Amino acid sequence: MGVTLKRILVIDDAATVRLYHRGILEAAGFAVSEAINGLEALERVAEAPFDLYVVDINMPKLDGYGFLRELRSKDIPQAPAIMVSTEAAANDQKLAYVSGANLYLIKPVRPERLLAHVLTLLGLSVAPRDPHQGRHQ
Amino acid sequence: MNPLLLQFLTEGREFLQGIGEKLLQLEDNPADSACMDDLFRLVHTLKGNSGLFEVPEMTRVLHAAEDLMDATRAGRVAFSRALADQLLEAMDFVAVLLDDLSAATGEQLPSTSHHAAEAVRLGELLRGLMAQAGEVVSEQLPVASAAPSAPTAVADNVTDNWQLTPDTFIHVPEAQRMDCYRRLSAGATLCWLVYQPDEDCFFKGEDPFFQVIQLPDILWQRVTSREQWAALAELDAYRCLLRFELIVSASPAALAEHFRYVPDQIEIVPLTAAALLMPSGRVHTEPLAAEFTRTAQALLAAGNLTALTQAARTLLELSAPDLWLASALRWLLLVVEHTPQEIDLQRQVLAQIGELGAQNPPKPPFSKGGFAAVNAEVLEAAQTVLAAQRDILSLTDSAPWLTGRLQAAAASLAGTCASLGCDAELTALNHALTAAISAKTPAPLLAWLDNSPLPVEKGTSSSPSFGKEGQGGILSTAGGLLSQPPDLKSPQPPFSKGGLDAVSNPPSPSFPKGGLDAPLSKAGLSEEPAFNRRAEDHQVSPRTLKVDQVKIDRLMNLIGEMVVAKNALPYLAGRAEEVFGVRELSREIKSQYSVINRIAEEMQDAIMQVRLLPVSFIFQRFPRLVRDLAHKLGKEVRLVMEGDTTEADKNIIEALSDPLIHIVRNSLDHGLETPAVRQAAGKPSEGRLTIQARQESDRVVITISDDGRGIDPVVIRHKAYEKGIVDEVELERLTDQEAINLVFAAGFSTAETITDLSGRGVGMDVVRDAIAKVNGTIELRSTVGKGTQLRLSLPLSMAVTNVMMIESAGQRFGVPMDAVAETVRVPRRAVRTIKRRLTTVLRDRLVPLVALNELLALEVPQRTNGDDEFAVLVVRIDGDYLGIIVDECRETVDIILKPLAGFLGSLNGYAGSALLGDGSVLLVLNPRELL
Known part of the structure; x- marks a missing residue:
């Protein structure tokens, strides 16, 4: 089997936020691509789907909700999406879920927190392969 | 500097720029909803970015601005000039903070806390605008958001209580904090309350002490002064400067109700147990700590809390109670006893103790961004x-x-x-x-x-x-x-002052680079070890590249040096042939020289292209400047800018900036009239200021024109005479245009009264000098009652100067080619003395002559050639021709002109110096100043 890195697409119109997320994710060994809005993100997805998406909400041209609806309408392998917002509004969270997000985190996401969720969603966090589980299987 | 901070600063400035532009656009057209949305998004994103760093002052102001924009966008608040003013002021404040941050050296973010009062003031002003419009003001305090409506706790609580840093509780004694911790783990609701009564509260019939005393269940309290107390004689006892800090056992809602009449004067933050956990005390390196940590971590991992407690007690007995270690151990025991399920917290305390063994003083564990976190x-x-x-x-x-x-x-x-x-x-x-x-x-x-x-x-x-x-x-x-x-060589994360609490940890934008690499590749991606990134992964908007100016300047200097260095090759070839007699080698060197020469020229050309900046770089600040000045002066001005994509060398553009601002100021201050005066003169009440840029062959021409009152030559003559700039005879002779040009004379200022805008002692002479310094010229045309026009003409680039080499008294000098009109041979007999000045007639035109040796005070007569002819270099200065007698005119050469520095810097007769190919230094004359 070919050796590839898990690919993550970071979608945010703020370069600072992209750099922040990229820094965290690349340090953890992921291949990170960036898109500055929903439209550009869709172009990237058209080239090849990703293993995970980190999506901002408020972006020009096509916002995060719009991007997710488009993404989830595509006939491609669907990967988890983390929506990152600055507002802790319950309404926004519901809209995010309806649009197709799998997680709703509030900015700024601490590096440890982001990584913990990314690793979990990708099935990469350390598995508790302790004796109990072993016997269970 | 930390790359993330650098990015934030660069992007932040762009955002501020954008916000300013959008605000001005909106002023012209408040109904432009797309523009409004853009504006909101810019403010919103900037606020989001600021949250990555610990700059609460910036976040506070931006938060208020965002709320205001949101209300405006939704139509709840009307867009007005006052609103725009307020937002612009707030953005100026943010710009100041950005500047402060960019002064950061090392990894530590400079404190911006001295701006706190200003941030509060601006925040309140912005929120005040919403309040006026009947908007329900929800201060960012979590009184509302901490209510049960909070979403299913996916949120990082950080945003809610960003003001809770471990420092917050520095004054709360450990025993009190521990007591609170016990209560919290038992399920009690505790709040951190800060109450800062209004300065005039006593006059409003408020009684802050009574308010506080009435609170039920105060667990801890402290009263401090917001300012240094004044000396007793000057103390105003009726000005309330108190600040109450309390820990209260009550819900945020109950507290909000208690202080319902002064909601703007209190801050309420619900406490979390983790936030209180902060060992304190005398720090002393403790070798036992590392050993203990290892044991304790093993015990904790095994879930053996009883043994862990035992071990901690033993070490505690061995430690002096005022030690930091003892405090940490007490906390550990407390956490284990009251919240045995909080493995995270226990691990945190342990990690801290572990560090005590390794280094001194201990750093909070999360600042490491270690993978344990x-x-x-x-x-x-x-x-x-x-x-x-x-x-x-x-x-x-x-x-x-x-x-x-x-x-x-x-x-x-x-x-x-x-x-x-x-x-x-x-x-x-x-x-x-x-x-x-x-x-x-x-x-x-x-x-x-x-x-x-x-x-x-x-x-x-x-x-x-x-x-x-x-x-x-x-x-x-x-x-x-x-x-x-964690890899200790890995960079320390930059800005976390260190949160202890896992949950409400202040954002720590640590870059976990390196520190995480090793463990993760081992554990997380064990089956995917290689790091072969694909090309497409890095294709992110590659259209433009932002480069630090310093880097370009460096490249420029290097190329300059290479141009000079390559000029040594022809000399080398000459020596090879003449001294060593190897003609073959000489020819090879020459052919190689032509190749290097071509490449060097192309490089020079390429770097010149990179250095080109659009004039919009300086134009962009004019809308704001004109707007603010016009408001201040009570004038109505429409600014028209054209050709702002015209490009010129960065140095030229930079040199233009201050003179242009001065000219615009002058125009607004002295040129354009107030609406009343304009109407009386039959002009539209709105004045018009036009700034135009365009390229004319190899020069950039910028014209600044207004339709103001113009410059009256009569007034100028009068003033000039009064100030002794011209005498009576000259006064008679001056044409109107010449009179107007007197404004460029040193020490001339026409302002009747010195206003705070232009008359700062900087006259138009300074403007002219600044323009002349970059080989530019300035022309002034004015018609009384119609307006004034200034025309600046500047070279596109000043990196390479083409000079003519001349010889005089056995020395070589350079003269910039753009000043040279022609070189001629003048027979000695054609030189006449008219009115004690040397002159000659050149193509039926009388040209004054000066001997260079005389100008430079060299006591040698100029040489003539075999036919007794002088070599004359005719230069053109401000449209007048003048011949300089030299000994010999030589070839022209491209040089990199370096201004004279240090003690020589004040020698105005020289434009600068340059290094020649043979290593000698060429002094370049500045004909304008020389004469």
Whole structure:
């Protein structure tokens, strides 16, 4: 089997936020691509789907909700999406879920927190392969 | 500087620029909703970015600005000039903060706390605008957001209590904090309350002390002064400057109710147990600490809390009670006793103690961004993810993209399963997904989730396979793999002052580079070890590249040096032939020289292109400048800017900046009249200021024209005579145009009264000099009553100067070619003396002559050639021709002109010096100043 890195697409119109997320994710060994809005993100997805998406909400041209609806309408392998917002509004969270997000985190996401969720969603966090589980299987 | 901070600063300035532009656009057209949306987004994004750093002052102001813009966008607040003024002021404040931050050296973010008062003031002003419009002002305090409406706790609580840093509790004694910790773990609701009564509160019939005393269940309190107390004689006892800090056992809602008349004067933050956990005391390196930590971590991993307690007690007995270590141990015991389920917290304290053995003083564990921290959050993350998927699967809408949503949820669940090691459930999950998709309902997936052993919606410890023991197991496995000592060489994360609390940790934008690489590649991606990135992964908007100016300047200098260095090759070739007699080598050197020469010229050309900047670089500040000045002066001015894409060398553009601002100021201050005066003169009340840029052959021409009152030559003559700039004879002779040009004379200022805008002692002579310094010229035309026009003409580039070499008294000098009109031979007999000045007639035109040796005070007569002819270099200065007699005119040469520095810097007769190919220095004359 070919050796590839898990690919993550970071979608945010703020370069600072992209750099922040990229820094965290690349340090953890992921291949990170960036898109500055929903439209550009869709172009990237058209080239090849990703293993995970980190999506901002408020972006020009096509916002995060719009991007997710488009993404989830595509006939491609669907990967988890983390929506990152600055507002802790319950309404926004519901809209995010309806649009197709799998997680709703509030900015700024601490590096440890982001990584913990990314690793979990990708099935990469350390598995508790302790004796109990072993016997269970 | 930290790259993230650098990016933030660069982008932040762009945002501010954009915000300023949008605001001005909106002023012209308040109904432009697209513009309004853009504006909101810019403010919103900037606020979001600022949250990555600990700059509460900036976040506070931007938060208020964002709320205001949101209200404006929704039509709840009307866009007005006052609103724009306020926002612009707020953005100026943010710009100041950005400048402060950019002064950061090293990894520590400079403190901006001295701006706190200003931030509060601006924040209140912005919120005040909303309040005036009847908007319900919800201060960012979590009184409202901490209510049960908060979403299912996926949020990082950081935003809610960003003001809670460990420093907050520095004055609360440990015993009190421990007491609070016990109460919190027992389920009590505690709040941190800061009450800063209004300065005039006594006059409003408020009684702050009474208010505070009336509070039930005060656990701790402190009263301080907001300012240094004044000397007793000057003390105003009726000015209330108190600041109350309290820890109260009450809900935020109850406190808000208690202080309902002064909501703007209080801050309420619900306390978390973790926030209180802060060992304090005398720091002393403790070798035992490391040993203890290892033992304790092992015990903790094994879930043996009894033994852990025993070990901690033993060490505590050995330590002096005022030591930091003792305090940390007391905390550890407290955490173990009262919140045995808080493994995270226990690990934190332990990690801190461990560091005590390694270094001094201890750093808070999270500032390391170590992977242990990630590890500590994985279980929590898994629960969060599962809860979110449950919410998603419980949605009842039938969106067209339901299938995709189901697949994504299933993918998320599969990932979580794999993370938790429940791979056995995956087959069932797949079946459930298939069923769900074909039935177009999430029900099968939901059923699978409910029947799975995953710890979803079942609290933290009640899941069968994730009981206390199980948790310990997970963490111990994880810990064994992952909590290896973080790579100490890895950069310390920049800005976290260090939060102790895992949950409400202030954002610590640490770049976990390096520190995380090793452990993760081992543990997380064990089957994918190679790092062969694909090309497309890095293709992100590659259209433009931002480069630090310093780098370009460096490249420029290097290329300059190379141009000079390559000029040595022809000399070398000459020496090879003449001194060593190897003609073959000489020819080879020459042919190689031509190649290097061509490349060097292309490089020079290329770097010149890079250095070109559009004049918009300086134009962009004019809308704001004109607007503010006009407001201040009570004038109405329409600014028209044209050709702002015209490009010129960066140095030229930079040199233009201050003169242009001065000219614009002058225009607004002295040129354009007030609306009343204009109307009386039959002009439209709105004045017009036009700034135009265009390229004319190899020069950039900028014209600044207004339709103001113009410059009256009569007034100028009068003034000039008064100030002794011209005498009576000259006064008679001056044409109107010449009179107007007197404004460029040193020490001339026409302003009747010195206003605070232009008359700062800087006259138009300074403007002219600044323009002349970059080889530019300035022309002034004015018609009384119609307006004034200034025309600046500047070279496109000043990097390379073409000079003519001349010889005089056995020395070589350079003269810039753009001043040279022609070179001629003048026979000695054609030189006449008219009015004690040397002159000659050149093509029926009288040209004054000067001998260079005389100008330079060299006591040598000029030489003539064999036919007794003088070599004359005719230069053109401000349209007049003048001949300079030299000994010999030589070839022209391209040089990099370096201005004279140091003591020589004041020698105005020289434009600068340059290095020639043979290593000698050429002094370049400045004809304008010389004469």
